[in-house]
Amino acid sequence: MNRAVVIGGGLHGLSTALHLARTPGWAVTLLERRHVGRHSSGVNAGGVRRLGRDLAEIALSAVANEMWHAMPALVGDDCGFQATGQVKVAETEDDLRRMAQREAQVRALGWTHEELVDRAELRRLLPAISPHVLGGLVTRDDGAADPMRTVMAFRRAAEAAGVAIREGVAVTGLAATAAGTIRIGTDHGPFEAERVANCAGAWARDLAALVGEDIPCGVKASMMIVTERMPRFCEPTVGGSSRPLSFKQTATGTVVIGGGHQGRNDPAAETSTVLFDSLAHAARIASELFPIMRGARIMRSWAGIEARTPDQIPVMGESRTLPGLFHSFGFSGHGFQLSPAAGAAIAELMARGATNLPVAPFSQDRFRSAA
Structure with a gap:
């Protein structure tokens, strides 16, 4: 059984953990420093929109739109979503x-x-x-949903899929091991996994810095x-x-x-x-x-x-310094609607090393090109 750790208990972390736990052969632990939905995931406006998206986001937003319209099949709850336009x-x-x-x-x-x-x-x-x-x-057929109801629905679905959610656990270090795994240092002792997802929201840049990556955010x-x-x-x-x-x-x-x-x-x-x-x-x-x-x-x-992020679109993809670490952050105030599809994409990258979902525009390499 492969092991994965998802860092961050917001909606993107929960979605990533849920999709990966439903992939055969993966045991998933989610680490959250405070409690699930503590920050923007539970207190945003709940907008479920494709309208006005950055052109680079439209394709992923379209995938997410289909998932929102089938939300009960994904998490057993419609999350209060109403397609009122x-x-x-x-x-x-x-x-x-x-x-x-x-x-x-x-x-x-x-x-x-x-x-x-x-x-x-x-x-x-x-x-x-x-x-x-x-x-x-x-x-x-855009609309809105209930943010905290959505967070809790994803939590229940993730736990039902076997995700072990550990709240009150702060990550303090990330490092490769001689065995080819990643050691995750925390204030509650170390964890070890083949794959790690950095879904830490406003604190994700700090996690990237632990492995020597300076990603503007x-x-x-x-x-x-x-x-x-x-x-x-x-x-x-x-x-x-x-x-x-x-x-x-x-x-x-x-x-x-x-x-x-x-x-x-x-x-x-x-x-x-x-x-x-x-x-x-x-x-x-x-x-x-x-x-x-x-x-x-x-x-x-x-x-x-x-x-x-400086260009208002997220960073999604594998770390350039620590293989097996995957970033998903910087959604810049409009990540709520994207979360079902973004989580699916990161889970596929973690499990298979590739995804057919349209996340190529979100590589951190775009910042190097800009420099």
Whole structure:
């Protein structure tokens, strides 16, 4: 039986562990320094979108989309996923022109999921939208899911597949052994495995540095707002074009507002802090796009720490200095939707050394080329 260790108990670590444990001949242990879903995986906006993806991510996102639509078969739970659509709104003629160019660019690559819609169709989709909005870009079968419910569903499925989840275990070292395995030093004693996955999110760069790899990656602390319950007025998840916004109304009527507004983060302390001036800006954008939101009370807010690469797309693939170590991090605020497919890809790379899933654009070698 081959042994594998996955470092990081976020959604990408859980997905990788699940897929590998379902591969015959593998015994999988997952190590998490705190507890499963502690950071961005459990507190993000839950967006399940292909809309607006970096062109390099579209193919993997398309695979992930199929997996989301079949989520009960994968983890025994639909994870609260609802395919109510995603809409990016255009407030100006310049916004519309950029959207038309984007639609043409995506279609030139053979993808047809992004659709430019006019003012009338946008108002059919979003009756409460402000009159000044001119149109939008739509992906009709995208949607949103419940982040923590998703984390817990992947945890249950992983454990059912035989994954041993060890919480409260911090990794302190990685090194090759004379036997060709990898020794994983921790504050609870050593582990040894033929394959290791670095899915440590905002702390993954530090793990890569343990084996002498300097992979450019910073951190971010995206903030979220939840309002009081409101009458039903919005089904799709909404994003802005020229102004940062992520906006959705939950099944209970509350409204979740984000859009990449950043708080203060401290990776060393594993904490993030909400900046209320920036939150006020997010709330103002929401109320200008949806006048019904004016005067809505904010019930709570938070921020979660996550990894961000210079080009905003992830690092996926085998280490260049320690064979058998595989990286999967740097999803830069939009890894939730990708997680089922990304985990499958890393598991295949670990088990077979190759995958047919479209992860070639995410090699760390692109940073060497840029240098």
